[in-house]
Amino acid sequence: MILRLRSRDGLERVTVKDSAQAQDLYHKVMEEMNIPEEGLVLSKQQQLLTSKESEKFQDLRNGRQTLSSLGVKNGDMVFMHYPFERQVEAAIKANPFATRTFGQKMTVEQMMARQTRIERQDKPHCELVSFERHGANAFQQYVHGALAFSIKRGALLYGRRAKDQTYVDAIYEPPQQGGADWLQMDRGGEEEKRADFIAKHLGLEKVGWIFTQSNQERDFILSTPEVCQMAAMQDELGPECVTGVVSVTVTDGNSDVQFEAFQVSDQCVQLYKDGWFEDSPEPKGVSRLHNPNEPRVEKPIIVAGKDEAEVDNDFFLIPVKIADHEGPLTSDFSIENRLLPQGKPELRQYLQKNSSKPYTQRLSDFHILLYLAKQLNLDLTDMRTIVEHVKANEPVPEGYTLMIDTIAEV
Numbered sequence: 001m002i003l004r005l006r007s008r009d010g011l012e013r014v015t016v017k018d019s020a021q022a023q024d025l026y027h028k029v030m031e032e033m034n035i036p037e038e039g040l041v042l043s044k045q046q047q048l049l050t051s052k053e054s055e056k057f058q059d060l061r062n063g064r065q066t067l068s069s070l071g072v073k074n075g076d077m078v079f080m081h082y083p084f085e086r087q088v089e090a091a092i093k094a095n096p097f098a099t100r101t102f103g104q105k106m107t108v109e110q111m112m113a114r115q116t117r118i119e120r121q122d123k124p125h126c127e128l129v130s131f132e133r134h135g136a137n138a139f140q141q142y143v144h145g146a147l148a149f150s151i152k153r154g155a156l157l158y159g160r161r162a163k164d165q166t167y168v169d170a171i172y173e174p175p176q177q178g179g180a181d182w183l184q185m186d187r188g189g190e191e192e193k194r195a196d197f198i199a200k201h202l203g204l205e206k207v208g209w210i211f212t213q214s215n216q217e218r219d220f221i222l223s224t225p226e227v228c229q230m231a232a233m234q235d236e237l238g239p240e241c242v243t244g245v246v247s248v249t250v251t252d253g254n255s256d257v258q259f260e261a262f263q264v265s266d267q268c269v270q271l272y273k274d275g276w277f278e279d280s281p282e283p284k285g286v287s288r289l290h291n292p293n294e295p296r297v298e299k300p301i302i303v304a305g306k307d308e309a310e311v312d313n314d315f316f317l318i319p320v321k322i323a324d325h326e327g328p329l330t331s332d333f334s335i336e337n338r339l340l341p342q343g344k345p346e347l348r349q350y351l352q353k354n355s356s357k358p359y360t361q362r363l364s365d366f367h368i369l370l371y372l373a374k375q376l377n378l379d380l381t382d383m384r385t386i387v388e389h390v391k392a393n394e395p396v397p398e399g400y401t402l403m404i405d406t407i408a409e410v
Contacts, residue, residue, distance in 0.1 A: 001015070001016060001017075001018050001020075001067075001073065001074035001075075002014075002015050002074060002075060003015075003016065003025070003072065003074075003075075003076055003077075003078050004075070004076070004077045004078065004219075005029065005033075005042075005078055005079075005080045006046075006049070006077055006078070006079050006080065006219065007049070007079070007080040007081065007082070007086070007088070008049055008081075008312070008314050008315075009085060009086045009087070009088045009304060010088030010312065011088070012033065012088060014028050014029060014032060014033075016028055016067070018068070018074075019066060019068075020066065020067050021063060021064055021065060021066050021067065022042075022060045022061070022062055022063050022064075022065055022066075022067060022070060023063030023064065024067075025042060025060070025067060025072075025078070026040065026042065026063070029042065029080065033086075035082050035086075036082075039054075039081075039082050039083040039084075040080070040081070040082050041054045041055070041057055041080070041081040041082075042060045042078055042079070042080055043057035043059050043060055043078070043079050043081075044059055044060065044070075044071065044072065044076070044077075044078060044079070045057055045059065045079065045249075046077075046079050046219070046220070046221055047221075047258060047260065048079045048080075048081050049079055049081065049221060049314055050221060050260075050262070050314070050317055050319040051081075051319065052319060052321075054081040057081075060072075060078070071251065071252075077219045085304065086304075087304050087305060087306065088304075115297070115299070115300055115301060115302050115307065116271075116276075116291070116300060116301050116302070117301070117302040118267070118301050118302065118303045118311050118315050119265075119267060120265070120315055121265035121266060121267065121318055122318070123318070124242075124263045124318040124319075124320050125164070125239040125240045125263060126161075126164060126165065126166050126240045126241075126242045126263060126320055127164045127165060127320065127321060128164070128165045128166070128320065128321040128322075128323060129165070129166045129167075129168060129207075129208070129242045129244070129261045129320050129321070129322060129323070130165070130166070130167045130168065130322075130323040130324060130325045131168045131244070131259075131322065131323075131324050131325075132159075132167075132168055132169050132170070132171075132324070132325060132326065132327040132329065132331075133324040133325065133326060134326070134327075134329075134330050134331045134332075135168070135169070135170060135171040135327075135329070135331045135366075136168075136171070136259070136324065137331075138171070138331040138335060139153075139155060139171050139173070139210065139246070140246055140257060140259065142335070142338065143212045143246065144248065144255075144257060146338070146339060146340070147212075148215070149212060149213070149214055149215040149247075149248045149255075150180065150214060150215065151178040151179055151180060151214055152178040152179065152180070152181070152182065152183040152211060152212055152213065152214055153173070153176070153178055153183070153211065153212045154173070154174075154176055154178070154183050154185045154209060154210065154211040154212075155171045155172060155173040155174070155209065155210050155211075156171070156172045156173075156174065156185075156192075156195070156206060156208075156209050157170075157171060157206065157207050157208040157209055157210060157242070157244070158170040158171075158172065158195070158199040158202075158204040158205065158206060158207065158366070159204055159205070159207040160203070160204060160205075160207070161205075161207060161240055166207045166208070166240065166242055167325065167327070168207060168208070168244075169202075169204055169327040169328070169329055169366075170199065170202075170204060170329055170366035171210065171331070171366075172192070172195045172336070172366070172370070173335060173336060173337050173338065174186055174187060174189070174191065174192055174195075174337060175189065175191070175337050176337065179214075180214040180216050181214065181216065181223070181225075181282075181283045182225065183211055183229070191336070191370070191374065194370060194373040194374065194380075194383075195370055197373065197380060197383070197384075198366065198369050198370055198373060198383065198387055199366075201383075201384055201387040201388055201391065202329075202366075202387060202390070202391050203391060206237050206241075207237070207240070207241065207242065208233065208237065208241045208242035208243055208244065209233050209241075209243060209244070210243065210244030210245070210246065211226070211229075211243070211244070211245065211246070212245075212246040212247065213226075213245065213246070213247040213248075215248055215250065218283065218285075219285070220284065220285020220286075220313065220314075221285065221313070221314060221317065222245070222262070222285070222313050222317060223280065223283035223284060223285065223313070224277060224280040224283075224284065224286075224287040224288075224313065225280065225283070227264060227268065227277075227287060227313050227316055227317075228272055228277055230243045230262070230263070230264045230268075231264050231268050231269045231271075231272035231273075232272065234263065234264060234269050235269050235272070235273055239263075239266065239269075241263070242261055242262075242263060242320055243261065243262050243263065243264075244259070244260070244261050245258075245259075245260045245261070245262060246258070246259055246260075247260075259322060260319070260322065261319070261320040261321070261322050262317050262318060262319055262320060263317075263318045263320055264316045264317060264318070265315075265316050265317075265318060267316075268316035271289065274292065275292045276289045276290060276291065276292065276300075277289060278290055285312060285313050285314070286310045286311065286312050286313060287310065287311055287313055287316075288309055288310045289301055289309065289310070289311060290309075303315065328364060328391075328393075329364055329365060329366050330364060330365045331365065331366070331367060332350065332354075332365055333346070333347075333350050333365045333367045333368040333371065334346040334350070334367065334371075335367050336367060336370060336371070342367075342371060344407065344408055344409060347368070347371065347404075347407065347408040348408040348409060348410055350362075350368065351404075351405070351408050351410055352410065358395070359395070359396050359401050360389060360390055360393060360394065360395055360396050363386065363390050363396060363404075364390050364393075369383070369386070369387060369390070372386070372404065372407070375407055377403055377406070377407055378400075378403065378407075382400065382403075385397070385400065386400055
């Protein structure tokens, strides 16, 4: 059977017997690709390509088991990691016309001066992001349960930065539209401004965003539109901006949800700002680039020592470590802009359900504060007072609790 081997350096193919064992595949790779056994890891999980702990991927480590018993069949993609860089020959060779020198009088030095070398960035600006577990679970459970990962969903992250670490304490889901391979969040509206207002008085700021991938099968980590959206967000929020990615894989009817975090390289952000990325008609794991200042240069970039027009999106990605924590805010109230309603009945039910808790604790939920901020009965001055009491964990003045009960018709 023929297997596709995907590494951070490109895509290759190898042929093994249908009855081959996992150890046979390892030996074939070492022999045909001249890769030493030390540090070589093969796995069916694409997260191997960005993980800093490749030794944890053990699904193809049982050498005497057959590949078929491990779920590997003809045409499958197997991901490959090794601790060095290789030059991988392109699967489709360019013809001599396409690789000709640009211009009859252009020297090699002149041509190289018009090219940009694509470099990997090993270290992220944010080395660790910790998600408040209640908010993260509320987001993940909604896309898994209500949407079944059928479409993409996005949200903005509010939190705190400490040195090279970020703590996400609230997740806001703006109005949006999404499909299986596209996502458009409506940004800059009145609701987002109120979310910014509440976050500010809670001592929080925008620190990134999060999106889900649909359950469509893919053999790459991030598509060109996703990379461009990440670059745009980092350009907006600063180099420490982090992106959370939630995806699902289905094996033998069982779904496995992955929660990951990335940044794109500074070079990627600059290329996006300068207009180098071409629109992609369909999602794929490589980006076609063109130099807007030298549009006639057919291969404007150098990747791994080769003149190219396309670059694997993995070159731009930098994985960020993930942790979780329990913050001062909950995510128990109905969340904005979902299929499920958010109104007075939900407010009344929420207040009654938590009637045994102090009022301040009942209001320690980003989504209920945002809902109250949109009510005519409460202006921004009122909300500032309420939010500041919630932040300080002090009793909310009785006048405000009466107003909120009135809104809920308790």
